[in-house]
């Protein structure tokens with residue numbers, strides 16, 4: 001009888017899905033993520049000796065490790081089938097190096113969808129480990145460790161113990177802080193607009209005042225607006241130009257990680273973290289009523305919009321059948337792949353186009369069905385024809401003034417039959433046709449003026465970042481990767497450097513302090529261009545074109561110089577208040593502790609008096625009488641009761657401003 005083989009994956013769900021596909025000759029075990037990592041309590045990197053990393057078993061993971069060793073005994077082969085990216089490759093490599101025996105036949109298999117065909121195919125192409133990919137992962141881990149390890153104590157020295165700073169997160173924090181300062185600095189300016197409601201026959205429509213004597217009008221206040229309305233009220237409104245044109249709107253590419261996170265925020269209000277965990281469930285496999293779980297989408301960490309030829313031909317059949325041949329382009333739509341994108345990677349798409357979201361309603365959670373529907377429809381739309389609009393634009397003369405009106409009607413739905421990519425969100429696409437039923441008129445037509453509508457407006461600063469717009473910015477700046485967008489945001493929130501308020505990131509006072517300290521002492525580490533360069537260099541390590549050691553050295557030299565200067569110069573900051581100690585009468589100062597901000601006597605440690613800073617909001621617990629206090633923990637920011645531990649009330653928001 002043939003000996004069994006062992007397959008290692010990182011999650012129990014994935015183990016179950018794959019187990020059913022591979023059958024009885026394979027034992028599947030889950031590593032539950034990384035088993036080996038840098039040590040928790042020390043640097044774990046020998047900088048002098050080529051940045052040699054010291055790996056140890058993660059505390060609490062010894063059991064899993066022992067189980068893996070036991071399962072590996074007497075196996076024909078050990079297949080590492082962790083996720084197809086740097087992390088997955090590294091988990092497998094660590095196991096091969098440190099857990100399995102020298103003589104064991106350890107092989108790597110990768111697949112981008114957990115379907116019988118893809119998994120079986122992958123096992124016929126089991127390969128050796130990709131050392132370059134592992135080098136890139138280790139390089140990133142070391143960089144992040146060195147930065148975190150040396151920066152955190154400076155934050156403790158100046159602000160509060162227990163704080164930490166990461167490499168890429170700090171740059172993301174900087175973007176949020178700089179935006180906040182622009183908003184604070186912004187001076188809003190008043191301006192007015194004048195609209196005319198016009199009638200021709202049965203058709204009513206509105207036109208906007210653009211120019212006076214062919215020069216753009218600027219209306220600064222209500223008096224100017226009123227004067228213009230007075231000028232206009234007896235003028236004759238006459239059509240001076242009619243333009244009819246056709247406008248095509250093309251579908252967007254199928255999702256990659258960043259675009260999926262953006263759309264899931266814009267359409268479903270999912271945070272990036274939520275999107276990723278829901279997508280992971282869909283990818284790893286869901287019981288859909290047959291006897292085996294099925295992977296419903298392709299791998300969710302990808303930066304390539306490429307689609308496998310079989311999937312393209314399936315979706316083309318589906319489009320022809322369900323939307324009609326007229327919606328199907330002659331040739332498949334191809335989308336440009338970024339140069340940094342992995343060639344083997346694919347877009348995020350449904351694994352089987354026959355599994356329509358409607359048919360899965362009974363098996364998926366509401367969140368899963370929402371995200372799956374979005375992925376499904378976006379993929380279908382990406383292979384459809386453009387939508388066609390008929391756009392009518394009118395120019396209208398009224399005495400010295402010129403108005404314009406434009407409107408559009410859909411003449412062919414194209415991809416919009418499958419996917420509506422309009423959002424009511426901040427970043428409105430200026431190319432999107434506006435709805436305004438402008439009738440088709442002729443030059444010289446006289447219009448009846450029904451009403452003049454002056455309206456007051458104020459210029460607005462750029463909005464705060466959301467999950468969607470921050471990911472877009474990180475991607476454009478070249479400092480995010482599919483595996484990092486969600487953790488960056490998650491970390492900033494957990495550290496209470498920013499708070500998500502109604503979906504938008506508001507930096508906290510602590511966030512400002514951390515950012516300012518880092519920007520002052522580590523301008524290079526906090527520089528967007530430099531961080532983008534480091535990311536690019538790690539990509540080059542992965543491609544085998546650059547030595548990891550070179551990247552680390554080029555980084556460490558300037559870092560060390562900044563670090564030495566900072567260690568010598570960063571001093572504790574004293575924040576005074578106008579309050580006094582009720583025990584000794586000396587002034588109270590603001591301090592940050594592990595659990596948040598508080599007032600301390602300035603004569604500490606002689607006087608140990610301290611006071612909480614309350615929000616002024618009463619604890620909603622009946623009969624408590626305490627006040628709510630801002631607190632932070634390892635799991636982020638919350639409000640607790642001043643009567644803790646007697647009262648254990650906690651909340652993420654103040655009772656009166658529920659999100």
Ligand SMILES: [Zn+2]
Nearest residue numbers: 581584601607
């Ligand atoms: Zn005191």
Ligand SMILES: [Zn+2]
Nearest residue numbers: 619624641647
């Ligand atoms: Zn209470």
